[in-house]
Amino acid sequence: xxxxxxxxGHGGLQAAKELSKNGFEVIxxxxxxxxxxxxxxxDDVEPTVFEKLKITLPDNSRKTSRTSFVAPFSETPFxxxxxxxxxxxxxxxxxxxxxxxxxxxxxxxxxxxxxxVQKLIVEDNEVKGVIVNNKKIFxxxxxxxxxIDSVFRKEIAKIFNITENIDDNDVFTVYRAFVKTADGExxxxxxKKKVYLKYLGMPGISWCICEPDGLINILIGRxxxxxxxxxxxxxxxxxxxxxxxxxxxxxxxKFGRIPVRYPLTKMVGKGYVTVGDAAFMTIPITGSGISNSxxxxxxxxxxxxxxxxxxxxxxxxxxxKYYEEIGAEHFFVDYMxxxxxxxxxxxxxxxxxxxxxxxxxxCNFSSGKGLKFTPQELMFKLSKCFKKSHxxxxxxxxxxxxxxxxxxxxxxxxxxxxxxxxxxxxxxERLFS
Numbered sequence: 442x443x444x445x446x447x448x449x450g451h452g453g454l455q456a457a458k459e460l461s462k463n464g465f466e467v468i469x470x471x472x473x474x475x476x477x478x479x480x481x482x483x484d485d486v487e488p489t490v491f492e493k494l495k496i497t498l499p500d501n502s503r504k505t506s507r508t509s510f511v512a513p514f515s516e517t518p519f520x521x522x523x524x525x526x527x528x529x530x531x532x533x534x535x536x537x538x539x540x541x542x543x544x545x546x547x548x549x550x551x552x553x554x555x556x557x558v559q560k561l562i563v564e565d566n567e568v569k570g571v572i573v574n575n576k577k578i579f580x581x582x583x584x585x586x587x588x589i590d591s592v593f594r595k596e597i598a599k600i601f602n603i604t605e606n607i608d609d610n611d612v613f614t615v616y617r618a619f620v621k622t623a624d625g626e627x628x629x630x631x632x633k634k635k636v637y638l639k640y641l642g643m644p645g646i647s648w649c650i651c652e653p654d655g656l657i658n659i660l661i662g663r664x665x666x667x668x669x670x671x672x673x674x675x676x677x678x679x680x681x682x683x684x685x686x687x688x689x690x691x692x693x694x695k696f697g698r699i700p701v702r703y704p705l706t707k708m709v710g711k712g713y714v715t716v717g718d719a720a721f722m723t724i725p726i727t728g729s730g731i732s733n734s735x736x737x738x739x740x741x742x743x744x745x746x747x748x749x750x751x752x753x754x755x756x757x758x759x760x761x762k763y764y765e766e767i768g769a770e771h772f773f774v775d776y777m778x779x780x781x782x783x784x785x786x787x788x789x790x791x792x793x794x795x796x797x798x799x800x801x802x803x804c805n806f807s808s809g810k811g812l813k814f815t816p817q818e819l820m821f822k823l824s825k826c827f828k829k830s831h832x833x834x835x836x837x838x839x840x841x842x843x844x845x846x847x848x849x850x851x852x853x854x855x856x857x858x859x860x861x862x863x864x865x866x867x868x869x870e871r872l873f874s
Contacts, residue, residue: 442466442751445571445580447558447593449478451731452716453586454541455494455738461549463746469542469550470573472557479538482617482693483658485529490732494739496544499536503653505529506634512793513639513786516682518632531652537731558587561596561713568597568712582751583713584741589700591719601710602863607721611702613645613728615662616672619692622655626685635683639789641675643667644782646727649683657686662728664701664782699728703775703850703873704768706866709756716741722768725775737763757857769850772869776843779873780836788832846872 442465446453449471461467471478485505491498509518542552553573562570562577570579585593589607598605622628633651640647645663652658661667661675680686700721708715716722716737723730741759748755781789849869854861 442582443468443580444582444584444751445470445558445578446584446586447571447591448472448585448587448719449538449542449552449554450586450588450717450719450734451538451541452722452734452738452741453584454538454545455735456584456586456716456742457545457550457552457738458541458548459739459742460745461545463742465745467545467550468578469545469552470556470558470571471552471554474555475539475542476535478542478554479534480617480693480695480697481533481535482619483531483652484534484731485531485729486731488530490735491530494735496735497540498530499532499540501536502530502532505531506650509632509635510793511635511637511640512790513637513642515790518635532731534731558593561593563597563600566600566711568710581712582745582756585713585715585719586717586738587719589698589718589721591715593713594715594719597710597713601707601713602859602866603707603710603715604705607700607702609665611664611700611721613662613664613699613701614667615660615697615699615728616667616676617693617695617697618659618690619652619656620659621687621689621691622651622657622685623687628655628685637679638793639782639786641678642786643671643675647675647679649679649686651685656691657683659686667696699723699730701725701728701775701778703772703846703869704763706869707862708760708763709753711753712751714741714756714759722763725771726778733767736767740766754857757862761853761855764850764853769847769853772850772872773843773847775873776846777839780839780843784832784836792833792836842872 444460444465444467446457446467446469449469453469457467457469511518546552556573558571558573559575560572561568561583562572562579568583570577571583572578585591587593589612594603595605597603628651635649637647639645640661643663644665647661648659650658659679661672661679700718700723702721702725704722705715705720708720717734718730720737722733722737724733740762744755744759744762745751748758846869849872852865854865
């Protein structure tokens, strides 16, 4: 069986490695060169995924610092992450992708860099392959790992009832740069990783992280479009609040687009399946997606190998398993994210400073795990609610709707039945319309 993978994304490469190792003919087409295949900056990844998938951490990986959270329109952190919660690893994206490429090649996959896929081959409402260099390459399955703005997803959206475009309000527009420490400035002993919630009132996050190698890792991000004037003002304010930031860029200095919404409600069709950002597999509150993409690629490969099939019924089993293990929880996180980002800044500040939402809650929320309280914790939180009763009631309403969205997502049809799937899609997506 021949499998074509579009894009050298994390999930696609993980699937390529596992499928090749088990006798499938796999070829990955990547439009960029090895040097440009991914961003040159660092990202944080939760460590268990490396252990589960038996992937060695790439060189120059290191544990992250404890996070200090800063409320909207404030410069002073209101609490610092506990040592035991600071368990993620900082990895270089490009180096990690090249490691995954090497592992896939060693397993027998063919990787073609500088080779963009032009179009899908679609016949009788089924994807039969791709067009590369004006030549038809037929395959039993095409795995779309081409990212958030996949043109291939758009090609078959109406045929397979897959979401075609992502709404601007579901996109995290982000600027990332690693700069040298400003002359004459010393790195702080505490609060080396400051994350600003709704920085300057923007619906999103920004951060300033002092890395062990002396570089300053900066991010300015917001949901939706970021205007140049808005960006320049945020960067100026971030520099003023953190004098260690210089103008000398070492890595990054680029803008990116990241999906921050619940995953696709339909990821598969005959001869076609999505993975990673093309399927919106990031955590809706932070945009982190490397771990989810890797796990999705593994699940996809396991289902194909176990069933020795790339039928749409087998591909649907992959989506169901992804939802059960990861995706359904993100419906809850997405609903809460939308509520928080549209809430008044003073109310946001209050729920954190009063202890209604604690550091543990925020860590669980930002890692995509949702919120879980003991009866005692719930009683304490309720006792703090009376001062902002109207806002808290709206928050509780959002909490209940978020739980409803998650529970509905968990009711994904177990078997591939187009009519049942359409009905389920309509019910789930209606909650976010």
